[in-house]
Amino acid sequence: MTVRVCLMAGIALAMPGVTWAQSPAPLPVLTVEATPIGALPPVALPMPASRDHNYWGLRLQTGNRRQRGPEDLFAVAGGIDYQVRGGSIFGVTGGYQWRQNCDAATSDCGGHSLFGARARFNFLTGGPTIAGLFGDDAATSTLGTELGFGYAPSVTPGVNACTLDVGVPFSIAMLERIHLVTFVTPGIVWDLDCSSEDTPRNRSYLLGFGLGLQQLAFRGLDVHVGMQRIFRGTTGVQFGVTVTWVRLP
Secondary structure, three states: OOHHHHHHHHHHHHHHOHHHHHHOOOOOOHHHHHHHHHHOOOOOOOOOOOOOOOOOEEEEEEEEEOOOOOOOEEEEEEEEEOOOOOEEEEEEEEEEEEEOOOOOOOOOOOEEEEEEEEEEEEEEEEHHHHHHOOOOOOOEEEEEOOOOOOOOEEOOOOEEEEEEEEEEOEEEEEEEOOOEEEEEEEEEEEEEOOOOOOOOOOOEEEEEEEEEEEEOOOEEEEEEEEEEEEOOOOEEEEEEEEEEEEEOO
């Protein structure tokens, strides 16, 4: 079942937008692409940790959104996360996004900063269940929810970007020695009007998925590779890498 879901997610993410195919001209950066939810890759839910401690963590992310026209969008960001009693995580993010392959004669090649705040909650963590289909009795399935707010000033002249998103991430951690994790992150994002100009308030659906290696090389270090599709014609597909480190006692 999980394999089928991942395959369907991959097909949906890989499908190019119809609007992009019909418009070779440079396209404006949409507000949903400019804030962390659209500029940075999805990440798996954290592994449940000891309920006796709180944990600080650091995060480095890169994201590249392709197939949106003759230009790509590339972003780099860092973040700080705080895990409360080994469960819920609250984090802040700051970074920068700019255009690649940009033709200065036809468009504005400038970049912009981006900021965000996110809360992630683990609702249910269980034994093998679905993950048991892989034959790993030590596998763990985690279902949660997340709420995020993003802000990016001066995405285009006179336009700031603000977004609010809600997601329902699902992760499966397996293979005790390697700690391989697969994850799916469906969600909804809203464009909020926080600009000096009138900007449309749109709702978009998004879907991300990926793979990660947890506790890589030493305890507390995780690496995730993710991809995401926002189901709006010109947004294309985004690929990215996230490296996190948690300070364990």
